[in-house]
Amino acid sequence: MGNHRDLEEKAGAIRRHVIEMTAAARSGHPGGSLSAADILSALYFRVMRIDPSRPDWPERDRFVLSKGHAAPALYAALAERGFFPVEELETLRRLHSRLQGHPDMRKTPGVEASTGSLGQGLSMANGMALAARLDGRDWRVYVLLGDGECEEGQVWEAAMAAAHYRLDNVTAFLDYNGLQIDGPIERVMSPTPLDQKWRAFGWHVAVIDGHDFDQILGAVEEAKKTKGQPTMIIARTIKGKGVRFMENEVDWHGKAPTPEQAEQALRDLEKGGAAR
C-alpha cells in the first residue's frame, strides 16, 4: 500500500467544494461528482502531465469528462490544481460565470471538451488520440464515463472505433456507482455485464475499487503498459461517497443540498468520508 495522503486530502477538498458549490448554486449533481472525486484526484494530482500555467500546452495529457454532469468535481480538481482561483468555484452555474452547469471548453481553463449530452466524450477522446498518433506525440487521453451513460448507443460505436484503431493512448474510467436518475441501472436499463461487454469490444479491462488509490494508480500503470488496445478501468464506486445521507441514494443525483444539509455533509467529510 502506497502512501496517498496527498491524494486523499485533494479528494477531500474536491468533495467539500462539490457540496459548497452545489449548495451555493442551489442546483447541480452532487452524487456522481462525489463518486468520481478519488479518480479525479488521482488523475489531476498524480497521473496526468499537465501545467496549470499553460492550459494550452500542446504536450499536455487530455481529460474528457464524458459524464459532464459531474462538472462540479472537475471544476474543483482544476481549481485545486491551480487552473483558476478556488474562490471562483462559488460562481458555479451563475450568469456570466466561467463555470457552466456542464463543462464548456471555451469558457473554463483546463476543460478539454464540452460535454453534457451523454455518450459523446469517448468519441471526442478517440479523435484527440488519433491526432496525437498522427503527430507522433506521446501525450495520453483520459476519459470518464458514467455507468448509466453506457446505455447510449454512441458509447459502443466509440468503443468499437477505439479498439479498431488500436488506441492504446486512450484510458477510460467507468464510474460504476450503479445508480442513474430514475433508479438503479439494473432496473432502468441494465448495461451489465460491463466488464464482459468492454472486453468483447476489444478493450483491455481492469475492474477496481474506485475509492482505492493503490488500485486506481495500479490500473493506470497497467493501461500505460498495454499496447495495441485501449484500456477501460471499471471503477466500482459509491454514489454520494463520503456523505452518509447521500451515499447510494438515487435522490442525490441531481439535487443540491440545503444550507443545513450542506453543513451536515461537510461535517461528514471532516470525519474522513474520503478515500480509504
Next chain:
Amino acid sequence: MKYPTKLQEGVRKVATREAYGEALAELGRENPAVVALDADLSKSTKTSVFGQAFPERFFNMGIAEADMMATAAGLAAAGKIPFASTFAVFAAGRAFDQVRNSICYPRLGVKIGASHAGITVGEDGGSHQSVEDIALMRVLPNMTVLVPADAVETRAAVRAAATTPGPVYIRLGRAGVPTIFGPDYEFRVGEAVILREGRDVSLFACGVMVAEALRAAEELAADGLEAEVINVSTLKPFDWRTVSGSAARTGAAVTAEEHSIIGGLGGAVAECLGEHRPVPLVRVGLRDTFGESGTPEELMKAYGLTSADVARAAREAIQRKRG
C-alpha cells in the same frame, strides 16, 4: 469579376460530390493538418480519393455517423482540420446532436461534406433524400452553411471551408450539374453573387437550382421580363445586404432550392425581406413533403423544380407586385 449571365448548354455535367473529392485530395496535398472521416460511404461521397492519396490521414468510422462527428470534434480540438462526410440525411439528421453539442457548441473547426442532398438522389427514394438539412444546420449557432452550385464553386467552397474558423457544412449533390462558373471564379464565404442583372424580379437560388434560375431568366427574357439572378451559395452567414438590395431594386422575389420551402433558402430570404424589405415572394422548393423514388429528372419535374416552375413563380411574383 465577370459572371456568366447565361447557362452554357451542352457542357459536361459534373456532380458536386466529384468536385468535393478532388478538392479534398488537393487540399490534403497542400496541408498536412487536413484529415478526412467517412461512415462507410467513401466511394459515394468521394472521400475515397483522399483516402487513397493519404491512407494514414483517412479514417473510416464504419456505419456510425454519431461517433464520426464527435471523433472529428476531437481531431479538431487537437489541431487537425477534419472533413467528415456522409449523406446529408445522416450528417444533419442522424448526427444532429453530435453536430450541435460536440461541434457547434464548442465552435470546433469540423468541416462537414454532406453529399446526396435533395431529391436528385433519385432512385434511393425519400428515406435518403434530405429536404431539411439546410434548415437544421442553419439554425445552429456558430455554423457556416455553404450550398455550392457547380463543380467550380464546390472546389472553392472546400478551400474556403478549410480556412474559415469554426464548423462549416457543405451541401453536395449526387447527380451531375452543369458547370456555371469559369476557372477564375472568386468565391467568398458570406457573399451572395448577382449573376445577371434585371429590374423586374429577383431570382434567389442555391445549389442545383442556380442553373434552373439562369434558364428561367432566359425564358422570361423571351417575354420581355428582366430577371435578376442571385446565387446565394452561403446560407449562413446570410448576405442580407445583397438580398434585400436586389429586392429593393426589383420589388418582387422568387427563391429556388432543392429543399423544403420551410427553413432553407426560402425561409432565410423570407426572414430577410420580412425584416429589411418586404416585397411579394414566391418560394420554389419542396412543399412540406418528402421525396420518393424516380430518376433525378423525373423528380425535379414531379416536385416543381424546373426552370419552367421558376419562371412561373417569377411571373406570379411580378403580377403580385403590379397588384
